[in-house]
Amino acid sequence: MALLEVQNLKKYFKTPRGILHAVDDVTFSLEEGKTLGVVGESGCGKSTLGRTILHLLDSTGGKIFFKGEDITVVSRNKLGELREDMQIIFQDPFSSLNPRFSVSQTIREPLELRGRLSKAEMEEEVDRLMEVVGLAPRLRNSYPHELDGGRRQRIGIARALALKPKFIVCDEPVSALDVSIQAQILNLMLDLQEKNGLTYMFVTHDLSVVKYISDEIAVMYLGQMVEKCESDRLFERPIHPYTQALLSAIPIPDIHAQNKRILLKGEITSPINPKPGCRFAARCAYATEKCREPQELREWEPGHFVACCRAEEVSA
Amino acid sequence: MATERKKAKKNSRFWEVMRRLRKNRLAMAGLVFLLLMILISIFAPLIAPYGYETQDLYNMFALPSAEHPFGTDNLGRDIFSRIIYGGRASLTIGFASVAVSAVFGMTLGAIAGYYGGKVDMVIMRVLDVFQAVPAILMSIAISATLGPGLVNAILAIGLSTIPGYSRMTRASFMSVQGMEYIEAARAIHCGDRRIMLKHVLPNAVSPMIVQMTMGVGSCISVAAMLSFIGLGVQPPSPEWGAMLSAGRNYIRDYWHIVLFPGLAIMLTVLSLNMLGDGLRDALDPRLKN
Numbered sequence: 334m335a336l337l338e339v340q341n342l343k344k345y346f347k348t349p350r351g352i353l354h355a356v357d358d359v360t361f362s363l364e365e366g367k368t369l370g371v372v373g374e375s376g377c378g379k380s381t382l383g384r385t386i387l388h389l390l391d392s393t394g395g396k397i398f399f400k401g402e403d404i405t406v407v408s409r410n411k412l413g414e415l416r417e418d419m420q421i422i423f424q425d426p427f428s429s430l431n432p433r434f435s436v437s438q439t440i441r442e443p444l445e446l447r448g449r450l451s452k453a454e455m456e457e458e459v460d461r462l463m464e465v466v467g468l469a470p471r472l473r474n475s476y477p478h479e480l481d482g483g484r485r486q487r488i489g490i491a492r493a494l495a496l497k498p499k500f501i502v503c504d505e506p507v508s509a510l511d512v513s514i515q516a517q518i519l520n521l522m523l524d525l526q527e528k529n530g531l532t533y534m535f536v537t538h539d540l541s542v543v544k545y546i547s548d549e550i551a552v553m554y555l556g557q558m559v560e561k562c563e564s565d566r567l568f569e570r571p572i573h574p575y576t577q578a579l580l581s582a583i584p585i586p587d588i589h590a591q592n593k594r595i596l597l598k599g600e601i602t603s604p605i606n607p608k609p610g611c612r613f614a615a616r617c618a619y620a621t622e623k624c625r626e627p628q629e630l631r632e633w634e635p636g637h638f639v640a641c642c643r644a645e646e647v648s649a
Numbered sequence: 650m651a652t653e654r655k656k657a658k659k660n661s662r663f664w665e666v667m668r669r670l671r672k673n674r675l676a677m678a679g680l681v682f683l684l685l686m687i688l689i690s691i692f693a694p695l696i697a698p699y700g701y702e703t704q705d706l707y708n709m710f711a712l713p714s715a716e717h718p719f720g721t722d723n724l725g726r727d728i729f730s731r732i733i734y735g736g737r738a739s740l741t742i743g744f745a746s747v748a749v750s751a752v753f754g755m756t757l758g759a760i761a762g763y764y765g766g767k768v769d770m771v772i773m774r775v776l777d778v779f780q781a782v783p784a785i786l787m788s789i790a791i792s793a794t795l796g797p798g799l800v801n802a803i804l805a806i807g808l809s810t811i812p813g814y815s816r817m818t819r820a821s822f823m824s825v826q827g828m829e830y831i832e833a834a835r836a837i838h839c840g841d842r843r844i845m846l847k848h849v850l851p852n853a854v855s856p857m858i859v860q861m862t863m864g865v866g867s868c869i870s871v872a873a874m875l876s877f878i879g880l881g882v883q884p885p886s887p888e889w890g891a892m893l894s895a896g897r898n899y900i901r902d903y904w905h906i907v908l909f910p911g912l913a914i915m916l917t918v919l920s921l922n923m924l925g926d927g928l929r930d931a932l933d934p935r936l937k938n
Contacts, residue, residue, distance in 0.1 A: 384832075387836060389832060389835060389836060412838065413838045416836060416837060416838040420836060420837075421833070421836045423829045423832070423833060424829075425829060428828050428829040428830065429828075429829035429830050429832075429833050430830055430833075431830045431834075431847075431848050431851075431852070432852065432934070432935060433851045433852060433933075433934055435934075442834075442837060442839070443837040443838075446837055446838055446839060446843075476934040476935065478934075478935045489833075492833065492837070495837075496837070
């Protein structure tokens with residue numbers, strides 16, 4: 334049974350100019366212990382998707398199942414329980430930590446809120462968590478502004494782990510960090526996954542990061558999931574024209590390599606009051622009349638889902 | 650044992666702030682001066698050489714001398730003694746009316762800024778109505794309705810300055826609210842009250858501290874205005890603002906009648922500002938050492 338299942342999830346925002354379809358009809362399921370990478374350009378709704386699943390935003394439509402249970406609408410008490418199982422690691426370690434809380438205060442807070450441990454047990458648990466994420470004990474009473482980005486992100490990870498969750502949404506956890514520190518944090522996250530059997534939903538726009546960490550990858554474009562399959566397969570054989578263009582943008586570190594970059598023409602379509610058809614059609618080299626109709630995410634090959642009516646022609 | 654530990658932590662936090670405050674000379678000077686003023690006001694009868702209404706009719710408009718350190722006023726009363734007694738009313742009005750407006754204003758502003766939407770709309774529109782009437786007129790209207798006297802003056806001044814505090818609190822709450830750590834707090838199931846008090850407020854409090862310390866001074870001068878039109882503290886009770894405005898008729902010939910009450914107000918406000926600045930810095934861990 335899948336740990337997390339999302340069916341036709343929708344999140345719309347009302348704006349003065351119309352309804353913004355941030356997440357539109359997204360369906361996927363995620364097995365326990367796996368990592369789903371969610372990629373897409375800025376503003377495609379990948380962060381909103383993660384936040385909606387965690388109930389940090391209310392969903393507009395669709396269903397969310399966690400451990401087989403429908404959690405689309407939950408009471409406040411139930412939400413408290415859910416938050417022990419589902420956590421989030423934020424993108425920017427500079428704004429995701431309260432500047433007036435010391436390291437130990439930040440990590441202790443989720444424990445305090447659940448109120449299961451005595452004071453002494455909490456202190457021990459904070460020590461343990463700091464060790465797990467690789468923070469030196471001497472940093473206990475430091476404040477975030479005294480630490481570098483990598484250490485701050487470790488605090489964020491420790492806070493997310495404090496409640497022993499099963500599922501963690503990682504919202505671009507390394508994109509604000511230096512490249513050298515990115516690798517450390519990614520390795521830490523992989524270690525933690527292995528030790529605790531964590532399930533990740535890894536939101537990012539960094540394709541090399543997503544390839545390194547994901548079992549499966551979902552590609553989003555303007556609120557919709559356009560392609561989803563196993564990580565290796567996506568890089569070998571992308572089907573959707575958008576995925577092809579996206580992957581062709583990865584620089585190849587070889588001076589003799591023939592760079593067959595697919596350059597997209599046109600502007601990104603507005604997500605406000607979008608037309609029913611394929612949202613990528615306006616920029617797609619393969620677009621035809623049929624693309625004006627709504628596109629279904631269909632199983633192109635076992636385990637490989639594509640939302641493109643011209644997948645046959647494109648892949649030929 | 651648990652409570653003991655909590656107490657120790659609370660105390661250490663307090664002493665940590667005090668330790669940092671102590672390093673700030675200006676703030677300490679302000680604190681010492683304020684404490685001195687408060688003590689002088691409390692023990693006024695023991696300190697003042699004369700009573701506040703004792704008249705020395707042979708010695709009206711006397712310039713400062715050994716007998717009358719700050720001189721005497723138009724009715725031959727000793728200004729030094731009147732300033733000492735006047736501190737009681739002035740300091741009470743200053744602090745209490747700031748307290749009234751800060752408590753109400755900040756609570757309203759915090760609720761408006763935190764919840765936004767309709768709640769914000771309703772609160773802010775009501776405050777707009779309040780603010781449409783000038784603060785001075787508003788306090789005149791309130792104290793005219795309640796009648797003259799110290800407590801009513803405090804209420805009048807406090808209530809009329811609420812909108813300023815609300816607006817500022819709302820604005821700084823809204824800016825802190827956009828930070829990711831508020832979302833992080835929500836993700837660990839922090840309740841609204843706790844988020845407001847532990848995450849938003851400490852990060853939004855600096856402009857409020859500044860406004861409050863400035864507010865004490867302006868409240869003292871509004872109180873002076875109220876007593877000038879007969880709605881504040883009633884004569885012959887001394888009050889710095891009232892002394893200042895009573896002396897303005899003689900300012901060309903007898904400078905000392907306005908100088909000393911003016912100095913008392915100025916020094917109080919100055920030391921409050923220095924203390925407020927120091928306190929704001931001491932409360933911010935980012936400025937540690």
